[in-house]
Amino acid sequence: MKKKVLLMGKSGSGKTSMRSIIFANYIARDTRRLGATIDVEHSHVRFLGNLVLNLWDCGGQEAFMENYFASQRDNIFRNVEVLIYVFDVESRELEKDMHYYQSCLEAILQNSPDAKIFCLVHKMDLVQEDQRELIFREREEDLQRLSKPLDCTCFRTSIWDETLYKAWSSIVYQLIPNVEQLETNLRNFAEVIDADEVLLFERATFLVISHCQRKPHRDVHRFEKISNIIKQFKLSCSKLAASFQSMEVRNSAFAAFIDIFTSNTYVMVIMSDTSIPSAAMLINIKNARKHFEKLEGYNNAQMLLK
């Protein structure tokens, strides 16, 4: 039984766009005209190996949708690993939003009490810059209060700045078992091969799970940029029904290698020593891969035992 990641929120709060951006899917037609998004049946998106993403519009739809939702409730909320609830910061119906959120929480409490809860206050770019922190803190307080006895982690996001990527990276980070061990191993790997930076990406979304930075870099947005570039490349590849496997980028200043690492991850290695031949690097990565796969095997076993 696959575990689920539920992406929920009021209709029009930005879930479909978010999913499209994070998972590099072509976005569905504007579904508001057709009705609420129900895409449980179509979700092929696999996430962190064994998680499946389900998108649900929660609240604000017509009566028959409400009924469908109510009747399928237990089905929807069973086996949930993660609940990501999206709030539109511009919404004028705060009471209603909170009400729907609470009813989702009740369902979670009944069906998957161990699920992790994340709340995203979305579309923050529409708020004036100097007020964003203030408004977000207010919402966060309210949400944490309402979520008791469950714990929720809140993020403020917008698709037009780095906050969406960071929020989802944090979520993914919290879902990886034994992530500290992974990081230590990554650091060892980076030091052994004397790389400038080594990144570990989640396979489906290219969200950065962990990174080891050995030389400073000016651009704080680099992870998101790389992720976007590779996702665009994947889109191009998918037109040919080809799949992206690996990439090497070289110039006089650096060499970068992006390759499949474990079943759930990609690795990116950046070297400023360009004299090292590619073949040598690829051998190094191959050897490291074996080690990390073993690690992941242990982790997956642990998860199955839970």
Place this chain on the structure above:
Amino acid sequence: MAAAGQDNSFRDGKVDINADFPENGTNNGASIQDVDLLDEEDDRKPLASPGRSPNKAIEDDKSRSRSRKPFHYPTNRRTSEELDSHSTLATYNRYRYYSRLAPPDDHRMRIPDHIVPATLFYPPMFVDQSGKQGSLITIFSIWNTMMGTSLLSMPWALGQAGFVLGLVIMVVMAGLTLYTCYRVIKSVEGVDQEGEVLEFSDVCRHYLGRWGEGCSVFFSLSALLGAMIVYWVLMTNFLYNVVSFAYENINAPGNETSASTEVLCPLNSSYTPDNGNLSGMFHMATPGDDDTFHHVWERVKTVPFFLVILVFPLLNFKSPTFFTKFNALGTMSVVYLVVFVSVKASQWGIHLDFSHTGKDVDVTVASVYFPILTGTLSLAFFIHNAAVSICRNQKHPENNGRDLTIAYICVMVTYVIVGAVFYASFPKDKDCIEDNLLNNFSNTDTLAFVARVFLLFQMWTVFPLLFYIFRLQFMHTLFGSTYPSLVHVIVLNLVLVGVCVIFARFLPHIGTIIRFSGAFCGLAYIFTLPCLVHLVRLKQAGRLTWPTGVVHGFIILLGLANFVGQFFFLNKT
């Protein structure tokens, strides 16, 4: 190495890792995908095929990439260090990615206006706001705007300083104010960014902080207030004279002489204190007629209040564009005054006696009262708050300095003509010259009468404009809106009119008003602010040198001395 897809066709229907909805492939807008694929399409050959060295492939790619990437894509190691550029690049990166995810007409992935970098909203063709204004128009506008009521006081002020010293001071002041005005215009050019329409007060805020902006607004308003008070006093004067003349003509026709070359010396004329006609006209009415009309219609006591009835209705208009149509009257009145002075001068001839031989009118060459002239000239040469607006629409902004200089020379010449010529030809004791030169003519003098009517009408139409500008600046600075509410506006109007009336009642000496408001406003706007802004700018650019600092500091001190000097001569009306 993964080779980029080179095929343009959309293969859909095949299940792949990430496509969610099988039908999506066909729905994607062809245009955006085409643009992206065009980039990759040029790479017909894969980057590293056998037989092709990696280095050559890299070089080929580099040269191709340099030619086809957008301007801000860092293909070469341009050092764009600002944090801002990183986030701009990140935004562009997101934009590129999101546009691939959705058809172009899908509003969800469309980049919103507030995310687009501000510089992209102003394509170069719009930043260049050069208007169609030619040099001649600019020069004329500057001249026209500067010519004001101080024209009437020029002969008197010149006389206060002494004839020769006065002329020297005129030239010096013209040069000094020209220099600072040039600084004002130049400073705006330095700050002009993103095509914003800037005024000097914005420049002050940029270099000197909020207090700089507040200062500039405050002093600008004070100059405006001074001008309004002068207008009110003059309007009362002219109204009084015109109505008195009309009344007298109706009552005792045929008693008047027209086109008299007689000149009045009002200081010596008899006046009774309670009539308040300090520098008044003696009227030719017989004592018996005095009572009703002249009791009611007193220049200082009652006419100011009568004027309120005429003017107040015009002040509550929301938009003054109607009054701007009367702008031409201003020019005509100046021209008329110049003609008037020339005619009178030709009638009188020159009456200058430098050596005090008694044969002709004595002339003071230099006098210790010269600050009176400098104060008056501060208002006479004041255009610093309007200079930016006038020069903004120049077709060739590089000519701003030259045009400004020419305009200032024209203004100076006009003032010299009116001032020096009138002074030189005045047939009586030069001390008789009034601070309003029309006061030296009886209200039966035809030319003077025409001048009075003309000026009365002109001022009556310009006054609401001055009022409007004052209200605009005041309301905007204090309340953020130009018309906060009817109550606000009416209260402000009442207060301002009250101030004008009080001055007209108790201190109807335009000479004093002009020189004090000129020196006060000039202290900040002509002397201090332009120099400070210039010094701060040089300091920020690291080009401040000691001589420059000393010279500009000296100019600021001059402004201060000018203002302080006005207080020494309080008894000179």
